Amino acid sequence: MTTGRGVSCKGAIGFIALVLAAGAASADIGKHTLTFNVMPPGAGTVSGAGEYCWLHLVRIEAEPKAECSFTGWTGDLTGDDNPACVFMTDNKTITATFADNGAPKITQCAANRTIMLDASCTAVMPDFTSGVAATDNVTPAQDLVITQSPEAGTPVGMGSSAVNITVRDAAGHAANCTATLTVVPPAVPATPVAPLVTSATVSTLDVKVMPDGNGSNVEYALFCAATGMWVQADGTFAAQPAWQTKEAWGTVTVAGLDECTAYDFSAVARNCHGDESAAGPAATLFTRDVTPPTGTIVINNNRSATNSYNVTLALTWDDGAGSGAVRMRFSDDGAHWTLWEPLAATRAYTLPAGPQGHRTVRVQFLDRANNRSAVYNDYIRLDTDPPTGSILINNGAMTTKSHTVTLNLTYADSVGGSGVARMRFSDDGAHWTLWEQPLPTRTHVLPEGLGYRTVRVQYRDGGDNVSEVYRDYIKVIE
Numbered sequence: 001m002t003t004g005r006g007v008s009c010k011g012a013i014g015f016i017a018l019v020l021a022a023g024a025a026s027a028d029i030g031k032h033t034l035t036f037n038v039m040p041p042g043a044g045t046v047s048g049a050g051e052y053c054w055l056h057l058v059r060i061e062a063e064p065k066a067e068c069s070f071t072g073w074t075g076d077l078t079g080d081d082n083p084a085c086v087f088m089t090d091n092k093t094i095t096a097t098f099a100d101n102g103a104p105k106i107t108q109c110a111a112n113r114t115i116m117l118d119a120s121c122t123a124v125m126p127d128f129t130s131g132v133a134a135t136d137n138v139t140p141a142q143d144l145v146i147t148q149s150p151e152a153g154t155p156v157g158m159g160s161s162a163v164n165i166t167v168r169d170a171a172g173h174a175a176n177c178t179a180t181l182t183v184v185p186p187a188v189p190a191t192p193v194a195p196l197v198t199s200a201t202v203s204t205l206d207v208k209v210m211p212d213g214n215g216s217n218v219e220y221a222l223f224c225a226a227t228g229m230w231v232q233a234d235g236t237f238a239a240q241p242a243w244q245t246k247e248a249w250g251t252v253t254v255a256g257l258d259e260c261t262a263y264d265f266s267a268v269a270r271n272c273h274g275d276e277s278a279a280g281p282a283a284t285l286f287t288r289d290v291t292p293p294t295g296t297i298v299i300n301n302n303r304s305a306t307n308s309y310n311v312t313l314a315l316t317w318d319d320g321a322g323s324g325a326v327r328m329r330f331s332d333d334g335a336h337w338t339l340w341e342p343l344a345a346t347r348a349y350t351l352p353a354g355p356q357g358h359r360t361v362r363v364q365f366l367d368r369a370n371n372r373s374a375v376y377n378d379y380i381r382l383d384t385d386p387p388t389g390s391i392l393i394n395n396g397a398m399t400t401k402s403h404t405v406t407l408n409l410t411y412a413d414s415v416g417g418s419g420v421a422r423m424r425f426s427d428d429g430a431h432w433t434l435w436e437q438p439l440p441t442r443t444h445v446l447p448e449g450l451g452y453r454t455v456r457v458q459y460r461d462g463g464d465n466v467s468e469v470y471r472d473y474i475k476v477i478e
């Protein structure tokens with residue numbers, strides 16, 4: 001066998017003579033077609049195809065494409081001579097087979113990509129192959145097989161990782177390139193809106209995390225500035241936050257609260273990566289106030305009696321840490337009350353009409369939560385009648401030699417009166433002693449000189465009613 005472009009077809013002559021001697025059928029004489037197939041398609045070309053006369057000897061030659069080599073003939077010619085001769089005794093179809101020795105060429109590798117962990121902090125490898133462009137000496141671009149490792153859909157964690165791209169031609173030759181996948185944390189959650197705080201009782205409040213646009217995987221913690229602590233899943237407080245999804249929180253009943261106290265709740269959101277939002281605005285609600293206020297009432301600075309229906313009430317009230325007292329009302333009999341009125345520390349009050357005697361004034365206070373205090377009262381004796389009395393000097397003696405005398409005194413107050421509380425004396429009806437304790441007898445020194453001397457007395461009761469002036473006289477002699 002000879003190879004190379006210098007081959008001739010002379011060696012085939014003897015074979016032709018042999019065919020003639022065999023007496024080929026005359027029907028075989030005429031035009032015959034020589035046809036080539038190329039395997040794999042596009043790996044090379046073959047020269048010599050055409051229509052030839054019977055017994056024509058055709059020189060054929062396979063021309064491999066770049067990075068290809070000729071491997072042999074099949075069909076109506078076998079062997080691997082190249083060039084080769086074909087003796088046209090019939091229509092012939094010959095397949096030239098080439099080897100593809102060239103790897104594909106990647107003209108553009110996949111672009112690097114950055115993806116974000118989703119709300120549940122997972123991510124999968126995206127498809128990098130669609131971004132790859134490659135050519136091959138034989139295999140058409142659309143038939144090149146592009147794969148990646150790790151495969152698309154494989155779970156990936158945070159950080160950067162290499163993605164190996166492989167482009168394979170039909171002959172199995174491969175080219176590689178590398179792209180980088182970077183996985184970053186999920187977005188920091190949006191700042192939550194204020195929670196919904198409802199259903200106040202004396203010691204509990206209901207708190208609900210409200211929708212804020214964050215995904216269902218975002219967790220929340222509930223802070224209470226009033227206590228400086230975090231709400232736990234069971235509604236208690238603790239120093240550390242409890243993280244739960246909105247759904248898991250639902251409506252939590254925060255318990256163990258003080259009565260009538262403001263509690264403010266705000267939410268913080270956290271994603272699966274642990275990134276926390278800013279604290280949202282707070283919502284505040286008071287627990288209920290069920291404790292009534294307390295108070296005091298004093299009539300006329302605690303004097304025991306008065307001679308006037310018009311008195312002054314002094315009032316105090318206290319609702320402790322409660323919602324605060326806001327109203328008061330009054331009653332003379334405990335059955336009929338004035339309208340609720342604004343609080344005042346002092347209030348003019350008119351005692352009920354009627355005979356003199358004790359008057360009781362009752363007060364009640366109201367807090368913002370509508371709790372009524374107990375009834376507090378004070379009483380004072382209304383005394384409108386002045387006392388009565390008498391005076392005798394030295395038991396009614398007509399004369400005396402001494403200027404020092406004894407006054408005999410009687411005094412009384414009317415029924416229901418406050419009683420005689422004071423007395424005073426005067427020698428001239430213009431100048432009086434100070435009011436003093438009443439006693440049945442009292443020593444008195446008459447003005448100097450001889451003659452008639454009159455001593456005057458006045459009595460005063462607990463209601464400051466002053467009696468008329470009672471008097472007696474005596475003659476001072478030598």
Ligand SMILES: [Ca+2]
Nearest residue numbers: 100102103169
């Ligand atoms: Ca190739």
Ligand SMILES: [Ca+2]
Nearest residue numbers: 291292322367
């Ligand atoms: Ca209260």
Ligand SMILES: [Ca+2]
Nearest residue numbers: 383385417461
């Ligand atoms: Ca009186």
